[in-house]
Amino acid sequence: MFISFVTIKGGKNVEKRETMWEAYLRRGFSRRTFLKGCVALTSLMGLSTDMLDKVVEAAETKPLPVVIWMHGHECTGCDESFIRSASPLASDLVLTNIALEYDHLLSAACGEPFEQHLEETVKKYYGQYILAVEGAVSTTNNGTYCMSGGKPFVDNLQHVAKGAAAIIAYGSCAAYGGIQAAKPNPTGSAGISHYVGTKQVINVPGCPPIPEVMTGVVMHVALFGKLPTLDSDGRPRQFYGNRIHDTCYRRPFFDAGMFADHFDDAGAKAGWCLYKLGCRGPETYNSCGNLRWWQGMSYPIQSGAPCIGCANANFWDSGACFSERLPKYGPLPDVDIIGAGLAAASVVGVAAHGALSVVQRHERDKAEAKENEGKEQVAGK
């Protein structure tokens, strides 16, 4: 049922592109360096070490992916997050692991020659390139609120999307519309999925997403030539399979009923649970709790700030101040229905793939509830 392992196929008449191993050879790296890179990637992608052989095999035989990165209504925070990645490092990524042929932030060229290069890249690698999109699509007034190269972004996007092998929606703007789509959405902004035809979109939400999540998605495609397994919302399961609440290092305090009641009170100083300060961890699927930011250094909750749920669709219009609990979920005893309730709300409209996911989440939440009550131990997946 999951949209998994969509193979990216190369056309017959396309020139051969080099593999990651060939790129390492070309750049004069040793086999040892190459293998070290593979080990880092294996752990980065959350794979167990017995998968190392497969990673090495993939890196040896799969061609380097061509990436075209487009900007709609955005703040460039996703670009910035992307280059904050520690594994792989940004330089290794853009100079060795992918061919980043078009990106407004890093590309040397500009203006007409740059737009021509985009055209040539689209033609040369038609059907093969990865399209990464940062930012929302604005359609009001024929898209003239977001112009690039003298043309509406929505037109440029539709043109480039046609030849894409896979499309990555980086950040909550590209995935769901983001901040500019918040009420009253004056520019008619929305996520990109409605504007790229029937193409599968990999949603990588977050404002911005965690750096290693962003690069991890590209690396997965680079190594395996396949999209990572996605959930019903098009999100890679390996990065969005858990609620922050499930993986939060403060979860034991929640379970023990130890809360910060106000900012900077004794509970806040001691690092207790931020649930009462509006933390959206219980309804947010993201890797903040397990990967964290800066390779385990922190995430908002660890720094004393309640999660604002930035990887959720429409989190800007949740209807409550970020430091208040969402009103519809009520006070503390109802906490265990929050995740399932939100999951159900978020899949309206994508019911075909959504049903199973909701069931799955429901199962998980039920299991969790049981665990809390101490009735029985439920084996993890």
Add this chain to the structure above:
Amino acid sequence: MKHIVVDPVTRIEGHLRVEASIDEGSGKVQDSLSSGTAWRGLELIMNDRDPRDAWAYIQRICGVCTTAHALASVRAVEDALGIKIPKNANYIRNIMAASLTVQDHIVHFYHLHALDWVSPVAALSANPEATAALQNQVLATYQVPLRGPVALETEAFAKELPRATPSYFKGIQDRVKKIVDSGQLGIFAAQWWDHPDYNLLPPEVHLMAVAHYVEMLDKQRELVTPHVVFGGKNPHPHYLVGGMPCSISQDDGNSPVNTARLAIVDRAINLGRTLVNQYYLPDLLAIGGIYAKAGRVDGGGLAKERVLGFGQYPLDTYNTTSDGSFFSSLLIRCNGVVENFAAGADKAKFTELKGEDLANPDVFGESVGHAWYEYESRDGDDKAIHPYDGQTKPKYTGPKVGTPTDWKELDEKGKYSWLKTPLWHGKMCEVGPLARYIIIYTRAKQNLLPDMTWAEKMMVDQVDAVSRVLNIPPHVWLPTMLGRTAARALDCQLNAEIERFFFEKLINNLKTGDMQVANMDKWEPSTWPKKAKGVGLYEAPRGALSHWVNIEGGRVSNYQCIVPTTWNACPRDDKAGHGAYEKAMIDTQVKIPEKPLELVKVIRSFDPCMACATHLYNTKGETIRIVTTDPYSGGQTVEA
């Protein structure tokens, strides 16, 4: 006459288009136009939000100068509600602001600006041995040995020094060669690498700079770790109205901030100091020296005539901004305007910016004569309106040549940008690190800066040191393209010291037992006045930033920002003339109109941030279009 268009301008934040008419014989730019080509309407989205959340929404204006808008926002709300933040919160905010400046400037120089100066293709003909020798020579020659007044030194010796061995440079060169030979240039594709400007520098400088480009791409992430410790992440760390959310405890391993966490911040601060002093400044001075020697002191434009600053880094906590106490507590008192600096620091005219100026509609306002908005006031679009009373109705008029969805040439006589035109006393101003240095240098030289702080003294010493290296007086080299880029490097060095300075103040305050990071006295809306308004000021990496908030009945009733890139990239005003980008282009010589590298170089010397600059103002009673989209219709919209 040749009309040229560059769209998109890349290696910037957001969507920018420039056009210029160039006399092909002389290479002189006769007229130019700068257009912000997108707007997102964020200020309208602010309406009716809880002011305690405003920082989170408005921070999303920009992810490059992330933190800048959050900081200006909490300051504006605290000004409106009369909230005084604890000392620790002020120090932590200052450390975060300074670390943003250090990281942002390094990313700008190496990753957004460097490829206008250096070329990976030119690096191929470098001699690796000569490059290693050059690296050592650069490190020995181009230093600005200035430090802040810090007693707390925690680093044994400078780590991360540039490598200066032939084999290292040979390795970099081999990699670049193989990339170029492969024909798949990636981010290096399609640039005007044959432009004569790249011949100004010897191949060894190109190779050294390309090596540092790659190294800094990996290092920059470590410079913003203070954001990750104090704000949980970067981009877009978390803030709190009334202070900071990162509570401090010396007794809890689980606490957001404790000794171990502070040690992480300390390491990042040391790294920033090393990178700016061992890489950024020496590289900048080596390259800038060659440009200065070649007589390249153009591109100043408006900087010669008028620059504006708001001042930065409150030393300790202050009452409010509107009552002027913000200005009287600053580490760097660049609050004001300097006019006519090109005539010399002694002849320039300084006007101080005071608390009472902020709400005065004669001092600050924005016009929309050439912006895609219309004013409903009877004075028309050219009459500037103060941000507290801001109003806007979008009025998209399309281009002069082409169609609304396929532009050929924009209409310089009509409306042509989504940026408004901010004015100070009806006049255009340039903002940014260059403005800060011009203002402090002028004030100091005219004895208008009593009891100079260490930071102000350091700024003057930095300018004098660079003047000696370039062998040109400040009023000649500062207001230029080169000076704009050099001032940013000096600002980076200064901010690395400021991080240390406030880190030490934080530690010393914690020693007294004061652990408070948030003042929650006025957290509950029931404690707020029914109506309030406030302003938040901050010298962002790109210059003077101001947020203006009106609060009514516990909700935001009007939210406005005047942003550095709006000051610099704005369209012309019929009375005040061209904005800073346009003036700088007009002040730039272009060798090959079809390859206007000089123009994009001068534009990038401002470090454009377009998402910051474009915004929609609140129009009370405006009908909002309801847009429904059919997912299968390929993007058509139906308006209800």
